[in-house]
Amino acid sequence: MQLNELLEENSTKTISERTNIAEENIDHLMNNDFGAIKRVKTMGFISILEREYKIDLSKLREDAAAYYDQKGDDESVTLGLPIVEEKKGRSKWLWIVVPVLLGYASWYFFTQFDQSQLKSLLPFNEAKSVESTTSDDTANINEELSIKNVITADENDTEIPNNDTNSSENY
Template sequence: MNEGLAKLRAIGAQAIYEKTHIPAGHVQAILHESYDGLNKIQFTGFISILEREYNLDLNSVKLKGIAYFEGEREVSEDDSIFVQIQPKKSHKALYIIIAVVVFLVFLFTFYADSKEMAKPVVNENEIIQKVKEKVVEEVNNSDVQENNDSVVETNTTAQEINLQEEVVPQEEVVEKSFVIKTQRKLWIGYIELDTNKKHQTVFKKEFSLDPATDWLITLGHGYVDFEINGKEYSYKSEKGLKFVYKDGDFKPITLEEFKRFNRGYVW
């Protein structure tokens, strides 16, 4: 490990933030060499400030970070090679199908018309009268059915009503969970609200917390998804984010709210 970086870790992110005003999340990212929440310009600028303020040699840290950013940019450029332009779909087959359908409809219509010419003409008034009679019959049948249903409902016994009232629908049970997901390396600081015990780590892919515990959370960057007690939350931000999870309720908070929960400290 770089000697200068070791000295900075010994000083601590909070003290460095108070002296240099570099955001605490970015300081944590540099101390733990997790650069996903930074860009190349920010990173080199912060390294220069730290070298100047603490009279340290962080050249090897700078070279490692620059290699990281340049490597990440190369991956993005390589990935773009595989973007392919989708060829336009040909509509020739569709036109052929439409033409065949039109031709078949024409033949069917012609054949039906030729057969109808041989049938006797039905009186139009007779058809209308039969339709009216059918409608009246359907309405009468509907009224009779409704009356029968009313009689059946009236005859329901008090015992049956009591049995119906005793049926209680079962509530759906949701399995408790607290999973954090990200495709980038991410520094996370998480604090137990009841005991103020602090933890931190760097991870990628998935990280789980106890859903039965109340948590105060700070992240190095905001490209992250949460799956909490059956609900999903998604964020996309270059800046670090902060959250509180209390009594099963999860929400993002500001730095000032974080400090109030954390007894006045940014970490």
């Protein structure tokens, strides 16, 4: 059985649906128009038709092979090598370098920074500053409460508070 006999029994549309070969490619095979299809596809289409319809298309295969040999077009198939993708993300070196840099920056800050500014920033120096401010405050309070200051303040007061109801101060 040849391709022509197959086409008499079945339409190109039914052959196309069963084999998944485009109708125009079936027409090219029927008309022996091998120039419109590449060699690999032509041989593949012939193999599919032979398998699906259990027919012998060796004559068509020989005609196609003779056409491509005469044409002298050696088509080669190139296979690409798989592309190795690089890892995306942070490397191990980042996790090592960042802490080392932070440690060095901290060491430099504490050893090379101006000592007067550093002493004012450190929290354990607060106790000394609290002691100095409390001693100054207690000295001022002691001076204000001394008997001399109280007596002189009473002598300087000339105003005597009234017990009037209009007075704003209540004793």
